[in-house]
Amino acid sequence: MRMIWSMTWKELLRKRVLLLTFLMTVVFLIGFWFIAGAIGGDVSIDPNNNEGLIQEFTVGMFILMLGFFFASFVLAFLAIFSSFSAIAGEAEQGVMQAMLPRPLPRWKWYIGRWLGYVSLGIIYALILFSLILWITDIHAAIPQDPAVLVQSFLLFASVVPLLVTVSMFGSGYLTSVANGVVMTMLYGAGWLGGMIGKIAGAIGLEPKPLQTLNNVAGILQLIMPADALQRKMQAVLFSFEDISGLIPVNASGPLGVGDIPSPAFLLYTLFYTVVLFCLGLRRFIRKDL
Numbered sequence: 001m002r003m004i005w006s007m008t009w010k011e012l013l014r015k016r017v018l019l020l021t022f023l024m025t026v027v028f029l030i031g032f033w034f035i036a037g038a039i040g041g042d043v044s045i046d047p048n049n050n051e052g053l054i055q056e057f058t059v060g061m062f063i064l065m066l067g068f069f070f071a072s073f074v075l076a077f078l079a080i081f082s083s084f085s086a087i088a089g090e091a092e093q094g095v096m097q098a099m100l101p102r103p104l105p106r107w108k109w110y111i112g113r114w115l116g117y118v119s120l121g122i123i124y125a126l127i128l129f130s131l132i133l134w135i136t137d138i139h140a141a142i143p144q145d146p147a148v149l150v151q152s153f154l155l156f157a158s159v160v161p162l163l164v165t166v167s168m169f170g171s172g173y174l175t176s177v178a179n180g181v182v183m184t185m186l187y188g189a190g191w192l193g194g195m196i197g198k199i200a201g202a203i204g205l206e207p208k209p210l211q212t213l214n215n216v217a218g219i220l221q222l223i224m225p226a227d228a229l230q231r232k233m234q235a236v237l238f239s240f241e242d243i244s245g246l247i248p249v250n251a252s253g254p255l256g257v258g259d260i261p262s263p264a265f266l267l268y269t270l271f272y273t274v275v276l277f278c279l280g281l282r283r284f285i286r287k288d289l
Helices: 002-014 016-040 050-083 088-093 095-099 106-139 146-157 159-171 176-200 207-223 226-237 263-286
Strands: none
Touching (some): 002 106, 050 226, 106 263, 159 176, 176 207
């Protein structure tokens, strides 16, 4: 299993998807630096004035919301496009036929691959998360509670095992190209569900169509809960439920938090991931390569 894990890392480091992700990240962080500077540059802090501190924290919240809005896409696409051909692609290229006849149980190969994709994705998530906080802290204020930051990072990075699990599950049934398309559409559907939930309450609809939109949003997020994890991360990072009455923040809109997922939804996401992992492993063990 350790050999497969190491082999996965070496393959990912050679693939263009990782290089493209690195280049996208550099461009994003450079742009984010200037955006954060432009937004936070006019904020003046008076240590004896509570309103000034609140203003700086509000600006910091907006900058972080903007940063994590785009960072979530970069992290998701790295998780998807690093693993969407994990089974189908290697079976098509004949790699598995050369490796699996050796005394290597299929379950070890599958778990080793999963650990390789997930571990690299989580390390990348840690770097991206830390840099966004660092840039924001230079230009505005960020939460300083270590417990809050750790919880927020775990939620931010939890998208990686979720998407890798779904992607490897799909790779056991679909071709590489088809799985990549389906995964992109699934992630887009979950994002759309979250966006509907954010803006539905802000456009003044009647109760019946509003309920219909909320039902559609809920179904889409149950199908793919990745966006909901990111919204929960922001709610935890900003202690949103505690400060919503103190700081004038808008929960709706594209950059808002929207409806905050409940602990029950987090348990559902964990169950969702475990079930698809087990089904994907079962499929791979029985798959005719």
